[in-house]
Amino acid sequence: MSSKPHPDAIAFRDHDHRRCQRERLSAADKLCESRRLRLTERRRKVLEILLASHQPMGAYDILAELNRAAGNERLAPPVVYRALEYLLAAGLIHRIESRNAFIFCVHPGHRSSAQFLICRDCERVAELESRDDRLLADAGRLGFAVDHSVVEITGVCAACQKNGS
Ligand SMILES: [Zn+2]
Ligand SMILES: [Zn+2]
Ligand SMILES: [Zn+2]
Known part of the structure; x- marks a missing residue:
């Protein structure tokens, strides 16, 4: 057994989440450096808020967290949306469409x-980096130009199945 679980499976497993956060944050820093992206203080803060758990968060919950951290300053929703857009485009976060939330x-x-x-x-979400893009290949065969593909599978994780029933 490897001491470092594959990131695909990590959300549903007992793991050292602090280490998980640190690894993600340093991966984000490296990515930004190599692609010349600017992780401003605010964008980084939004990323840190999302890194708090493996549960997706809605924009308004993120805003509430930002405002809590900002003290007296009251930030408006567009501030959060702009930061989220940037992080999405940079490939640092994803939108969970069915939850209208971000992870x-x-x-x-x-x-x-x-x-x-x-x-x-x-409500934890595990991300699988798809190695099997048959769906996209099918779309291609139909001459369909794909903009964006989202596959969200809802169910019950192994841990919750054990706890329930
Ligand atoms: Zn984690
Ligand atoms: Zn991803
Ligand atoms: Zn679960």
């Missing part, structure tokens, strides 16, 4: 499409 990317900057397993009990 940090477990392997920042990956090229292939992402697929998500969403536990409806604990």
